[in-house]
Amino acid sequence: MESIDKEISLNFKLNNHFAGRVVRKDLTKLIKEGANVPVYVLEYLLGMYCATDDEDSIEEGVKRVKKILAENYVRPDESEIVKSKIREIGHYSIIDKVTVSLNDKRDVYEAEFSNLGLKGVPISSNYVKEYDKLLMGGIWCIMKMDYYFDEEIKGQSPFHISNLKPIQMPNMDIEEIFEGRKHFTKDEWIDVLIRSTGMEPTQLEERVKWHLLLRLVPLVENNYNVCELGPRGTGKSHVYKEISPNSILVSGGQTTVANLFYNMSTRKIGLVGLWDVVAFDEVAGIKFKDNDGIQIMKDYMASGSFARGKEEKNASASMVFVGNINQSLDNLIKTSHLFAPFPEDMANDSAFFDRMHYYIPGWEIPKMRPEFFTDQYGFIVDYMAEFFREMRKRSFSDALDKYFKLGNNLNQRDVIAVRKTVSGLVKLIYPNGEYTKKDIEEILKFALEGRRRVKEQLKKIGGMEFYDVHFSYIDKETFEEEYVSVPEQGGSKLIPEGQGKPGxxxxxxxxxxxxxxxxxxxxxxxxxxxxxxxxxxxxxxxxxxxxxxxxxxxxxxxxxxxxxxxxxxxxxxxxxxxxxxxxxxxxxxxxxxxxxxxxxxxxxxxxxxxxxxxxxxxxxxxxxxxxxxxxxxxxxxxxxxxxxxxxxxxxxxxxxxxxxxxxxxxxxxxxxxxxxxxxxxx
CATH class of the missing domain: 3.30.230.10 (Ribosomal Protein S5; domain 2)
Incomplete structure (x- = not known):
């Protein structure tokens, strides 16, 4: 009964302090199952019509959203019907993912539609200037399409975009977040963030909640490199694919330097310059067509810059590497290292892994089951994504300095990694900068653990160069030194204790x-x-x-x-x-x-x-x-x-x-x- 009261109280607080910015997550789930569109597309629509706690209004809003999706969302198998409607009626509104490229032979921008199957549709340069992500990877939009055929103009598509609106929040007032945060306790706010991603925190252990928060750090922290390996079905790539329109998931792993960093022929920056997060799904398949790909990636992960030709380019995208561990954790620790699932040319490259700021232990996150998905209120994911994006302009990397000093086993890279993680978690949990010594200590322990997990593997790959793994922090008041360990270390050893057999x-x-x-x-x-x-x-x-x-x-x-x-x-x-x-x-x-x-x-x-x-x-x-x-x-x-x-x-x-x-x-x-x-x- 107490937990139900807490949920009612939290839902009331959210609707009271963030009116119009929240949505009941079971509505997303309800419609999501019938429409294969990203969560942020659905919640954009639900936020327009269902951002209320009045049941009648919600019911009416859901009907309207379903009607819009039924009539305007383009399903790939119905693309010909939609094209026919545009032709017969003369104009029609659609929801589809649009990617734009420049046709330099005709000096026009042309759009390609993901589900509608159209290519070469002219699009105004004004849209391209305003929404440059149209040029790389594409974005979901609501568009009004017109049709007129001119037989005198050969080779031009008769389809035209008369109005285009990306499915994103039109504006974001960060002060609204800062002010609203004051009305929530730390635990309540963490629950709000986790519910906003679609998960139900009351069904999760405390450590799992923190792992889910750490998945969000790359979205709020610039140039943050994180790795998560674990069993299948734990939702490793979900956040980067569904929750934020500011991140892109590179599936299959194969990419090029031109696509990821900089295209020398077109003189255009790649994914790292256009997205807040570039996530690689299935790390085992990461493969560059260029020989220098991994080296450029290493340079970028270390400094946030890379050299192409005579130019030095800077970008702020965080790099996320997710993948599966196919054998038991115990066996992997005994016989190899926790980066083993990476491809061979990376798996024994200590310099590459030394760039990782955090290793999320994916094996501690349970496989997704129905009860892990929430039916309560959370932020509209687009609103949350804009909040995250705004926080990338700020830094809390010095938050620990008021209370703590880092131990002498941390080298410069370790210190940078820990500070970035602390900064990211503070941005998420205490965005208004109001926190206590105890709050920072809790965050600091997680930051040290994740970097130490990286260092423990480096020790196995690179030997004595990385032997300093006894991470600690010193209380500036009491001068007490606390050491932070990683749970999986120490487990069963190759050489068991006790007397062995003769021979x-x-x-x-x-x-x-x-x-x-x-x-x-x-x-x-x-x-x-x-x-x-x-x-x-x-x-x-x-x-x-x-x-x-x-x-x-x-x-x-x-x-x-x-x-x-x-x-x-x-x-x-x-x-x-x-x-x-x-x-x-x-x-x-x-x-x-x-x-x-x-x-x-x-x-x-x-x-x-x-x-x-x-x-x-x-x-x-x-x-x-x-x-x-x-x-x-x-x-x-x-x-x-x-x-x-x-x-x-x-x-x-x-x-x-x-x-x-x-x-x-x-x-x-x-x-x-x-x-x-x-x-x-x-």
Missing amino acids: HVYTVGHSDSGMIGVYKLENEVVSGSGKFDKSGIGGHRGAKESLDTAFRYFTSNAKSISSNISIKTKDFLMHISDLQGIGLTNELAIAEIIGLCSGSLNRPVLESLVVLGDMTVGGTIAKIDEFANVLQVCVDAGAKKVLIPVTSVVDYQTVPVDLVIKIQPIFYSDPIDAIYKALGAD
Whole structure:
């Protein structure tokens, strides 16, 4: 009963303080199901005829909107009937999406209609000057069409546009928002924003509400780069396709530099200059026809500018990347990184992902169900879109400075990302700038979490360059430092805690691609005649040679290791698992010698141990390449102890302190020393 009262109160407040600016969202849903037009088109009409809480007026308004859509909205399968009506009556009003291009041979602008199927319809240059988005991507309009055929003018369409009106709010008074916001609590205002996008906040968990708000930040913040990957059916692209006429969704992923940034031949700026948000649907399919496409995109994401020819161009469009994660989150964290669904030429490019200001955890957002869609009042989406657009002119990036200081693990890019997110969320929730220290702290935690999620993946892709991931903020009054973590980090580790089985050993080494991977060697000793059977290596010659080196050393030195090891009456079975799927390594000899001894003596290695190092046939221990990066992979995999050759002691001294304190190093001088220390022998 209390929740119903709250809804009535919130609906009353909205209609009272934003009269004519709100609409009951179930009306949108009701008509949307019967007409395939964007939400902002429907709500523009509903706002004209149904912006009231009087049931009779609403009913009358809905009838009128349905009549307009029935008579004027052009359905693709009825395009010929509509064209016929225009011809027979002489003039007719239609609702359609219009795209305009310049016909330079005839020096006229020509319109193309999305559903009507007409091309080459002349359109006044006045409309093009006033609404330049007609030239790129097109906009939905209400138009009065005329028809007159002149047989003397060949090649010209007999259809003409005598009146055109984009389906957008005619004006926006931002002071109306600032004043109206004062009458709502923080929670009420968040609910209003979420309902305005069509969702029902009472059915959503608190964190999910914040994720939905973060989807809106690119609409209010200039040059904001955000990524959301998650399961299918969670509404990732809905906001950018349906909610705002100021954003464009690039479906399919394939694009060109000319289309996205700047066309050298026509000297016209691309999508980033014409839209507030350019969203890429299905990131796995992003593909540039130009070789320099990704580089130009990286430059733009970093600075908001790009160079084409001799010119440097600036634009303010935010970049949004949405896509699907097709495997379990746990598996992806274990074996790869959370940017893995991106195409191959981006997936391992740390510089590209370092431009991301926020990573929305799409796996935390539930799949859309009927009860998640609201029947309550919310802003007409066009009104909300204009409010968002107006807020792009303002900034709250310094809002945190009054109360907090950022920790020393944040580099310049991290600081910019966090400030942009704080600014965007303040614009959404406290547009009039009235907030408390507690309000900013709540926002700051989310801002740090989203950027840290990016940084955690960069650490996996780029190694030690990105090891500073312990994000924190310091209270300027109390000087207390608070650390912010990401929920999915820490989950199940590749190297489990507790005692392992005898013969089982973990090692970390370089694959053929240069990536550093985690490998598990499982050795089993059975009755036999001294054979060594290996599985899991496929045709990897380097891994086979390294394992054979280990077995030869083991058989030659078995008696000096322990008199309890029998070679001739046993067979040795070994299976290797590439735990991250990046390809096998050649650096297996020391780990395998330890595994053979552990299995033979039926004695497990130390808990949570990773064995590092490789050796030659003669027993010479090799130095470890990229030592700090290798150690970072050990820590990420869950290692608590690391067996390290003394040849790497010098490198150990250069490892960052944050990393050193997480592991117990155990140094060994030769293979036999490594065996004793790995098995915990005195």
